[in-house]
Amino acid sequence: MCETCGCGQSGSAGPTSQDPSHDHGHSHDGYEPHVHDHALSHSHDDGTTHSHGAGVVNSHSQDRAARRIEVGADVLAANAELAARNRAWLNERGVVAFNLVSSPGSGKTLLLERTLDRLRGRVRCAVITGDVRTDRDARRLEGRGAPVRQIETLSACHLNADQIARCLSEVVDEGVRLLFIENVGNLVCPAAFDLGEHMKVVLLSVTEGEDKPLKYPAVFVGAGLAVITKLDLAAAVGWDRAAALQAIRSVHPGLFTFELSARTGEGMDAWIEYLVKAAV
Template sequence: MCRSCGCGKRARTKNSGDGHSHRNGEHSHHFRREIVEIRSSALADNDKRAAQNRRWLEARKIVALNFISSPGAGKTTLLESTLDRLRGRIRCAVIAGDVQTDRDARRLSGRGAPVRQIETLGACHLDAERVGQILPAVAKKGVRLLFIENVGNLVCPVAYDLGEDMKIAILSVVEGEDKPLKYPALFSAASVAVITKIDLIHAAGWNRTQCLKNIRKVQPRMRIFEVSARTGQGMDEWIRFLAELAGQASATT
């Protein structure tokens, strides 16, 4: 169970009230409402802090991107290649979220961008409070792009606004074509989808046409990038997109 959002507890509660008798009248289901109310309150508090984060970032003309994927989809490898290619061109910063260890932060450090790790210690997502606490330390003067690498999870991170400009859905070809249909909340909320590991298309037996069709079914306006951080395929288009975002933010008054 996630200690922060209680998603595991909600899943069990959903089924616990069905299929049994109420003849004795000795208990109620008020606990179900209490769980919903607590979660609603937590999300409301998170949204308030997210709005503060967003104002802080906008005042400094920083574009924040929230990377969400399942574990192993290639977020860190994509960020490694992205930072290497943007180094000396656009100043970037990274917040890396994980349940345990600072392995991702260590992989991303030394690439010309300040990096901070958030260890959630059990929680399956980042939240606006944790992110807001370290924003001043990581998003220093001159930073134009802030990459937030969320905890590997396709469900819980979607509900928690961090103050980002957009969510980026990351999907690798080895995960198959049906992820957008199985996890529509992420692909509905995301503005951009990055399909990774396309150098493994043939080995994975990935059906490109079906995957793109599934994404468009959930989010018809989704902007889609197909990349291999290993070989560099598709990376130029991705980098141009990021440069455009940074330029647009700098041009605003």
């Protein structure tokens, strides 16, 4: 037993030292002598790192009282199952769903406003829009021929499949062919949550900088389509188009990228034609 920390004692009350960081070499109850330290955070030879909360019983696998329960479960299994159910529900009705993800303020709502205006009378659309607070986006999107539903996440930084499941049947009525889900503005968290969409569409506005894909690769890796927005501001911010496209294709080779300005309409034709084809 270690006099300093008491490790190796089954059922011990844990470290007695106020300083958990110390080295020692000794034998634990007949096990091979070994050296380890009790720094609060450390790495093992197999590349794993973990932290010991202060005052935690240092229970290594040698402890006689300890046993291992194998779980092997996907932590987001419940979300994944609901997402699969959402997707099946949409498939039965012939609805194609896009999950729009981007930083806050990159132009998701304006792109949707203009998209709904241009698809009105051609393709029936529906929108679910998520924000932490307010129904401002829903109000902006209403009156454009598409049913709209706002989800206020209150504190959550992303939408989840359960929130979508709860409002799917209310917002997707007979005749809807395209569902747009406007996620909470965030380039990190929405990457982790499948909502049941058919494709994630990542937006990148020219004002954000060309290197966003390099800094936030997961969301670009997971997207099926990229849209560069606010092209009307490109000259004002010195947008380096080649660098941006290279950054996108470096983390996601071959990712198809639209370049447009929802405000001026530049580049919108190709986007709209793509959506019309997707809806068939």
